[in-house]
Amino acid sequence: MARAGTLSRRAFLARVGILGAAVGSGGVLARSLLAPADAATNPLLPPAVDLIRPVLAELARDTMNGLTVFAMPGPDAYSRTQGTPSRTPGAIEAGATDFIINSLDNFVPFPDELAQPIGAALVTGLADSGIELPGLDVLPVQLHSLDKALAAYLESDEALPLSFPIAGLLNLMATQVNPLAVNGPHLSPFARLSYAEKAQAFELIEKTDADLVALLDVHFPEPLKDSVSGLLKFVGGALIEFATFGAYGESAVYDKVRRTLRKRPVGWTATGYQPDGPVEGWDDFIGYYQGRQEVHD
Amino acid sequence: MRDVIVIGAGGGGPVVAKELAAQGLDVLLLEAGPRNAHPRENWTTYEDDANNPLTGYLRWGPSDRSKPAWYREWPQNSFVWQLSGVGGTTQHFYGNYPRAYPGVFEGYDGADKSGYDVDHRFPFTYGEMVPYFEWVEATMPVMTAAMGHKEQTFFRGAETLGLPVQTTKTTHHPAYRPQENAILQPGGTAGKTADPKLLNHPQATGCTFCGYCFQGCMRPKGAPRNQFAKRSTDNSYVPMALTADVWARGGKPVTLVADAFVTRVHAEKKHGVLTATGVTWRSGDVEHREDAKVVVMSGGCTENPRLWMNSGLPNPNGWVGRGYTDHFFDWVFGVFDDYTGNPKGVGSSARLDYPPYGGLENVGLPPALAAFAGTLSDSGIRGQYKNGRGQTGPWDGPAGRVMGPELKEVLSHGIDHLLSVLVITDDDVEAQNRVTLSALPADENGPIPKVAFKQRQRTARTLRNREFMARKAAELLRGAGAKKVYRIDWAPLILHVQSSMRMGSSERNSVVDPTGETRAVKGLFIGDNSALSNGLGGPNPTLTSQALATRTAENIxxxxxGGDPWVRSSAPVVSTDPRISVRLGQLGL
Known part of the structure; x- marks a missing residue:
């Protein structure tokens, strides 16, 4: 039984992207950090929470790169992996990833009372998927250390950045669509998907009876159960809309202090919007339709 | 002890406040959000800075933009676009002021009378409403919209549909026309030049065609606040309310307090009847309480039910928060080889009315909002998945999000080669579409509202009307010369809000009686869109809401x-009156 538990635990951590981001090829952590011997002997080793925080941050950023190029592809590596490269600048050049991470972590008015259990559910709850994953070469001891670090992080008083459970959700759906996405370029499973596979992942999130919704609801007491289901339906749409709004907007080049633009936004160049910048008015007044300037009953 | 406390300085509250201030009453007007008294110092023209629902200066949240917005629960893919701040959603509206269709009022006897939401009509006649329409139209003032290229393109398409041109204020049958807008017509250099040096007031007056309605109107540059082109309430009714002593004989200026979030309406039994006595509001962490003879709730279709429930007021028939209508919008846009003028000029200056189905209007949008509008869908992603829908019709391919490479291709063709049409549905009042209190954690202002719309289970009439109008939109765009037409099948984007505290003739399904007073609490009135009896047949709600608020003010x-009504016996003062401008200058506004 213990063996099966370890396996499914490994599968789950791989699916939400944490395992690969931590110790996969190109992962954020040196594997030795997760070796229990080091923890026992090296007093300089950061505590578990410090160990896991950068892993989750990098994983979230990588996942959001995969999301923003889905909204607006460009000449970057993520758009190439997605199979829709474009010669002209896209979401990465527009700074849309920073936009969406900053929005999620600092401004989405999502109560910690919910973010915390959703994050915990994603990390601790959804173990047995039944999906065969290509093996990640990781030792049970390393897995155990990673799990302990995660648990410590979730139990700390630190507010959970919302980008983490959102990234976990996208990565979980990504591996549902394509189990092979646990390995490959980039850090996150979602970023490894093709454009069509990303669409499939969103189809799963938008489905009203998604298994995921049911699974997550298990972890919430009434009366929050229905709320969590509904929120996830909302999140599916909002991620797409916000990613496109960020990709075509000016946020990355806006100087908040001077209230001016540092340079022309990518979205303005792409669409030809106000070629000479903001205006006081336009010479677009043609006249009145049929010459009628007022009407009466 | 005030005479009247008005909760909310959005589209409706300032109307009640101004009208009663003109009669000499002592009125306190409370607004949850910021004042935005000096827009040139606080506003820009940028989409993210202005319209980002999380961080923009036009959002639903506290004045301090480093703090998160106020959250609410939406248990579906949807977006309820509330705004805090003086002016409410009129800060970003397009100033479209069509009258409600006559068919939504009691006593209507037209040939199409059975085609409307017959169970939820206004409890009085269209004829009774006309003097109030005229009063608001003269106050704003409402004017026939000037035409730019996007209107010319819209009319080119409308001309192919075999419909007449409407040349009256009242809509009697299907027809198209320029909007009747609460936007000052362009004068002087306005609309004739893009040279900013030539666009200062008074060389330019009225609308300069800047295209920034949705980012808030502060043009022409140098104009007094009450002479900015767009007649949002912060440019019209609020300036009048604050200066009532200079333009109304015996008038008394309103006291306006911003950053004042009302968390409770107080009521107690007087002579055995539950009666409103006052309100409590929060400013920062400090609570304040004032009492008044009359309390008016004008917080909007989502906040009024929330405040009612958080105040523990009775809800005997269960209709507080129910019957929320939203015109079940859809979005259809065309790609043109020719220049369309999108996104210049007023947000919308052309419309087509189609009673008893709904209507259409053209909408100009800048790029980020155009991208948002193209990706808000209940039909998945075009070419990828349909989410169980993906309607087909006279548009190209199935309905759904225009996304990723396709969106980039469409927008790269040129933002000024698109024309967007908002599909406005005459939607039924339905008990299931409603505001309740959420089980999610409360915020600093109390338990939060949950806004539920069951868009896929709406009435057969509502669903039919939406499909009918979406087809008309596509046919119009084809007629205008679009080489490609997309239908998005929007998820609920709740921008036109009506009837969640509805006025009705029946005690069974209304919160407000025909005078505007709530049935359950005496001395408590509803003065905004939420008191509307229904979705008006599709016309944009602000004019009808303000006309009804004027009527309610008379009843108060x-x-x-013990006063006399004034609408039928006097002439209104126009909100651009120079006496108001002079006093605003003296007040540093």
Whole structure:
């Protein structure tokens, strides 16, 4: 039984992207950090929470790169992996990833009372998927250390950045669509998907009876159960809309202090919007339709 | 002890406040959000800075933009676009002021009378409403919209549909026309030049065609606040309310307090009847309480039910928060080889009315909002998945999000080679579409609202009307010369809000009686869109809401202050009156 538990635990951590981001090829952590011997002997080793925080941050950023190029592809590596490269600048050049991470972590008015259990559910709850994953070469001891670090992080008083459970959700759906996405370029499973596979992942999130919704609801007491289901339906749409709004907007080049633009936004160049910048008015007044300037009953 | 406390300085509250201030009453007007008294210092023209629902200066949240917005629960893919701040959603509206269709009022006897939401009509006649329409139209003032290229393109398409041109204020049958807008017509250099040096007031007056309605109107540059082109309430009714002593004989200026979030309406039994006595509000962490003879709730279709429930007021028939209508919008846009003028000029200056189905209007949008509008869908992603829908029709391919490479291709063709049409549905009042209190954690202002719309289970009439109008939109765009037409099948984007505290003739399904007073609490009135009896047949709600608020103000004055009505016996003062401008200058506004 213990063996099966370890396996499914490994599968789950791989699916939400944490395992690969931590110790996969190109992962954020040196594997030795997760070796229990080091923890026992090296007093300089950061505590578990410090160990896991950068892993989750990098994983979230990588996942959001995969999301923003889905909204607006460009000449970057993520758009190439997605199979829709474009010669002209896209979401990465527009700074849309920073936009969406900053929005999620600092401004989405999502109560910690919910973010915390959703994050915990994603990390601790959804173990047995039944999906065969290509093996990640990781030792049970390393897995155990990673799990302990995660648990410590979730139990700390630190507010959970919302980008983490959102990234976990996208990565979980990504591996549902394509189990092979646990390995490959980039850090996150979602970023490894093709454009069509990303669409499939969103189809799963938008489905009203998604298994995921049911699974997550298990972890919430009434009366929050229905709320969590509904929120996830909302999140599916909002991620797409916000990613496109960020990709075509000016946020990355806006100087908040001077209230001016540092340079022309990518979205303005792409669409030809106000070629000479903001205006006081336009010479677009043609006249009145049929010459009628007022009407009466 | 005030005469009247008005909760909310959005589209409706300032109307009640101004009208009663003109009669000399002592009125306190409370607004949850910021004042935005000096827009040139606080506003820009940028989409993210202005319209980002999380961080923009036009959002639903506290004045301090480093703090998160106020959250609410939406248990579906949807977006309820509330705004805090003086002016409410009129800060970002397009100033479209069509009258409600006559068919939504009691006593209507037209040939199409059975085609409307017959169970939820206004409890009085269209004829009774006309003097109030005229009063608001003269106050704003409402004017026939000037035409730019996007209107010319819209009319080119409308001309192919075999419909007449409407040349009256009242809509009697399907027809198209320039909007009747609460936007000052362009004068002087306005609309004739893009040279900013030539666009200062008074060389330019009225609308300069800047295209920034949705980012807030502060043009022409140098104009007094009450002479900015767009007649949002912060440019019209609020300036009048604050200066009532200079333009109304015996008038008394309103006291306006911003950053004041009302968390409770107080009521107690007087002579055995539950009666409103006052309100409590929060400013920062400090609570304040004032009492008044009359309390008016004008917080909007989502906040009024929330405040009612958080105040523990009775809800005997269960209709507080129910019957929320939203015109079940859809979005259809065309790609043109020719220049369309999108996104210049007023947000919308052309419309097509189609009673008893709904209507259409053209909408100009800048790029980020155009991208948002193209990706808000209940039909998945075009070419990828349909989410169980993906309607087909006279548009190209199935309905759904225009996304990723396709969106980039469409927008790269040129933002000024698109024309967007908002599909406005005459939607039924339905008990299932409603505001309740959420089980999610409360915020600093109390338990939060949950806004539920069951868009896929709406009435057969509502669903039919939406499909009918979406087809008309596509046919119009084809007629205008679009080489490609997309239908998005929007998820609920709740921008036109009506009827969640509805007025009705029946005690069974209304919160407000025909005078505007709530049935359950005496001395408590509803003065905004939420009191509307229904979705008006599709016309944009602000004019009808303000006309109804004017009528309610008269009823308050008659019933609680022994006064006489004034709308039929006097002439309104126009909100651009120079006496108001002079006093605003003296007040540093």
């Amino acid at each position: 004055f008659k019933t609680y202050f």
